[in-house]
Amino acid sequence: MTETLADIEALSLKCRSEQSKEYIAEALHCYKASAYRAAIVTTWIALVFDLIDKIRELSLSGDANAKALETKYESYIAQIEQGNLQGIKAALEFEREILETCRDQLQFFDPQQFIDLQRLREDRHRCAHPSFQQVGVPYTPSAEHARLHLRNVIVHVLSQPPVQGKAALAELKTMVASSYFPSDSARALLQLRSSSLNAPLEPLVRGFVDTLVFGFLTNGDVLFYKQQVLAALNAALSMHPAIVEQRLEKQLNKAIRDVPDATFSGAACLASRIDNAWALLDQASREKIRAFVENGPQGEVLAGLKTLAAIAELNDVVRARILELDLDDLANAIEPLGVGELARGRALQLLQEVGSWDRANAVFSKAVLPLFDHLDRQDIERIVRMPTEHGSDLPGANGYRLFLNKVRGSQLIPDVELDQLLRDHGAGYLLPQDEDA
Template sequence: MIDLEERLTRVHNPDVRPLVQDAHRSYTTGVPRAAIVLTWTAVCADLIAKAQVLAEDGEPDAKALAHKVEEAQQLGGSSDEKKRREGVGKMLEVEREILDTALALELIDSSQHVQLDRLREDRHQSAHPSLRPLGELYEPTAEYARAHLLAALDALLIHPPSQGRKIVASFAAAVADPSFVLHPAHLTHTYFDRVRPAARNKVVEFAARFAVLQVDDPTVGLEAKQLADRMAECLRCFADRDSGLVTNALAKQMGKLGNAESGVQLAAFIRLGDLPSFWKAVPETLRGWFEAKIVQLGLKGRSPAVLELDEIKALALVVHAELRQSLPALVQAFENLHPRAKAVLIARRADAFFTSYLAEVLGREGVINFDAGAAIANRVVIPCGPFLDLETLRAVLSAWWDNGQNWGRRVNDSLEEMKQATVHLGPEGDAVWREFLEELGEGDNATYQDLARRFGFTDLLAAQSDPE
């Protein structure tokens, strides 16, 4: 009951809403025949209104129906009784054709056509007792009337006047627009929540095709990779609403992805690898290809040579805990990387997973000159500061101290920022920093004093100025 009442609040057309409410009131008060008649009346009124909207957009079938309705209305308003009867006849003709027109306009699908046709037949039985043999009255049950009302709401009444093809075209144009901005609530409201199921499936499958296969469509007007990235973000929003629907849509693309060139396969992994629906759709053979590719990238990254950007993006998926568990090769590949390659990858996204590798990155293989030391401190180590615990902080500071190339011209600024990034460790963290500073004081008095001042360790400054 709550489900039905919730749907009543979502009737799209405010002019049709009173008819739907009357149908529901008849059902709840135990008058199922009236409920069925009013439900069919609401369906006709809704379809006529939607046809008029689509007629304004230039749809030929909608124009034909709207024209007949207009003629019937003009005749029905005439003072001539003959013309009024003509108008009634034309409206009956509209009623006979209206479901077929709705199907042609993609306002309903074939199964919904069958459901609404049953409603129409039951409306006739309810409104015309003479249709029953031996003068028997048609006596539908309350639940039967409720089923008709629910079917009409789901198939038609809660949806805007949108067609399957036009919804997909509108979605494609919106995503490909140069000024496109992803707003998940707006996207799902416009192309998912307020769209009937058949059109919703088409939208999701369209997004899946472009996201997985990186289709180069010259009619779209946007570079294939950029469009694929946008479609992947849309899929994530849709998956929040219905992950099973997205999984099914992705599964339909896996055969083509398995036969695609390796660059497209790797791009799909990068783009969708953090989406659980993607891995539910990936067949074992393709999963094996991804694992082999990851192992290959880990071996390539053992040398100081910089990996290509797409290869770095692929290995950067190691930040996702679920993916590390389901694809162990990803962790091993990351651990195989040269420290400089690790630094490039960590710089893309700070994460708690990387904290145990920061000391290695600051070592002599990772930092080979002052410029590299400054870059790694500011882009790799400091952003990970909020994730450090006492043990990793101690290891990081030790590695920082041991490699002289970390001590460039602006190192004190970097250390001050690092201290601020680890403020969550509280007094125990301060104790680790004091240990570091005291070790530093044994060799560089000026740096020691400057850092003690920046860190707020005034007692150390006082002790040094008054050694007694």
């Protein structure tokens, strides 16, 4: 134990509700007065009251387990008010089992936290029940012992929201599904750090991963194909890497194996856009994604080409798929989908094959000019040589003139060298001095 009394008092300020602060204040007063038995008993009372408050709060939010527990507890209180001794017996039993109840039905505690709180219950019995001790030898806890219980109750329970079970998972799902949850991983991380995922039990993290993965792939789910899911998974991975990686390895491989073809593009999206996900896939899953890139529906494959190409093992099949695209599909991949440099080879190939000015203008406007920033000197020289080396019908096309104007403005090739290249390949009429004449 390293906390001083001042540390514990400061820690008590983290109690999430005013009631919790009031509950623990009496225990702190007992501790200050060196009444350590009283401090431990009062700490237990604070714990029980806070757990009952959390059950009621969860019940209001719709948690079925919490609602059943609240109904049961309220029935005991009603019996006590009516003078029914059975109600007193049942209420005492409810208190004796409250730790197990909150652990098993509401997942409030992890195993280590449960042990800490169980020790408090045992010490509370030793402090509160003289019959548990030898006659004339009361239990005498130390200051450190009492302070440890105070600390554990505040950290494990009083400072925590009542959302460690199904209610927490439902709350997180609602958060991610919201239109206002960010699709950027860094901003998603800020949101999740202010949620129950910041200090969760391991089952909550696993459940969160499961909810996001299968919600993303289930048509009709509020998370279906939502970009926020990808940001949330990457944020969770940075917060709890060991747990999330282990769960993703299991669930991604299961999803890729079992998901129907109609939504397989979603599984490929998860594999390519979750950090380090490819490394978590088994060989069968990798081969299935590779087959999807090779043979999947055009629109679905195009949507994921950019991120799929970033996976080294898929780069060759992505480039091969791009070489099969027609001009319109290529244009869609370049502009809305940001394929960029990957489309360069296909764009030049289509340009090389043009047989009319109209076709040349279309290829220049839809593919070559949008990719201009990805072209180098060798690409430009190749284009200028196309009319003589491949019979490409470029001279006379307005798109060719626009392209050459961009080349001059870019200074990728000195004007003198460009002029000579144009003369050598049937486009001398496009030289500035010839145009002026």
